[in-house]
Amino acid sequence: MTDIIMRGLGTAVPPLYATQAEAFEFFDAHFTLTESERSLYKRILLDGQIKGRHLGMDAKADVLETNPDRLLARYEKYARSTATQAARAALADAGASAADVTGLVVNTCTGYLCPGLSSYIAQDLNLSPTVDFLDMMGMGCGAAVPNLAAGTGMLALRGGLVLSVAVEICTATIFPSHEPGLVVSNCIFSDGAAAALLGCNVNAAPRNARGAPLMRMVDFATALHPEHREELRYHTVGGLLRNHLTRRVPVLGATSAKEIAQRLLARNGLQQSDIKWWAVHPGGTQVLDQVGRHLGLSREALRFSYDVFENYGNMSSPSVLFVLRAMLDSSAPPRHGERGMLLTFGAGFSAFGALVEF
Secondary structure: OOOOOEEEEEOOOOOOEEEHHHHHHHHHHHHOOOHHHHHHHHHHHHHHHOEEEEEEOOHHHHHHHHHHHHHHHHHHHHHHHHHHHHHHHHHHHHOOOOHHHOOOEEOOOOOOOOOOOHHHHHHHHOOOOOOEEEEEEHHHHHHHHHHHHHHHHHHHHHHOOOEEEEEEEEEHOOOOOOHHHHHHHHHHOOOOEHHHHHHHHOOOOOOOOOOOOOEEEEEEEEEEEHHHHHHHHEEEEEEEEEEEEEOOHHHHHHHHHHHHHHHHHHHOOHHHHHHEEEEEEOOOOOHHHHHHHHHHOOOOOOOOHHHHHHHEEEEOOHHHHHHHHHHHOOOOOOOOEEEEEEEEOOOOOOOEEEEEEO
């Protein structure tokens, strides 16, 4: 089978930024909070691990918007601009240009457009009218990994270079409510985009700006458990997307991640000790703690996931690629030949994994 290589990786966030202390002051001033609800906001925002979040908004007051049409317009504006920025960063990282791109795969779950975001990103990048494209919807926080798998399949059929773009404007789905699950959502979710440039054959041009391709995509695995669908999903209420998550999500995420990891290891004749690098979706500290417990991984092994959650919050699907970017940019990045695993999970209940070799 043709080797599929990740040649470039770029990330981007919207320009507006708020610390968690600023978020608490705003919610406290503008939401009608019960005492228990205020206490929960305070505990998560002031005593939690996240420092601050990037917001796809013109101003912080936009968090009060409840008009579905204006929310969708805000989603379109910031999803488009942030995704395009991440795509350009990936191209620059690979030393490639938009003229080299033959395929585009875009995933999102925080807003619905028809045509999808691929149309807007292709226009902003001035991609060829012959570009292969695919829009993926409704896969939640885990979607960046199946996006990479789809891009790999596209390359296996036709070759060329494929942009794999994950983008979410989670703040367009903030839903004022007294329910604890929605309070948690309002406190931890944020906005961002990540893009990977995939190509065939390790020796083919263009090469990464650092002088070499980033990693080889070795294998992918998925898990789908519809019996747990109601534990984590979006509902549409009055034209608004309303996040629903339960206290079972951390354990479900961890058990699903373990299921995926074991399958990838067994299929490729590997032991867990053969995996040096772990990029796990930073859905929250409780999620990461459970993943560490179920897989027997130390906090140090998951440090990049914890760091991304601390500095960005949960950006949903792009988050795992932010973790991968942090690994590559660290003072002691992965070495040639070392193996890594990407693990994500989300709505459905679904989970995804990718085995890579740096």
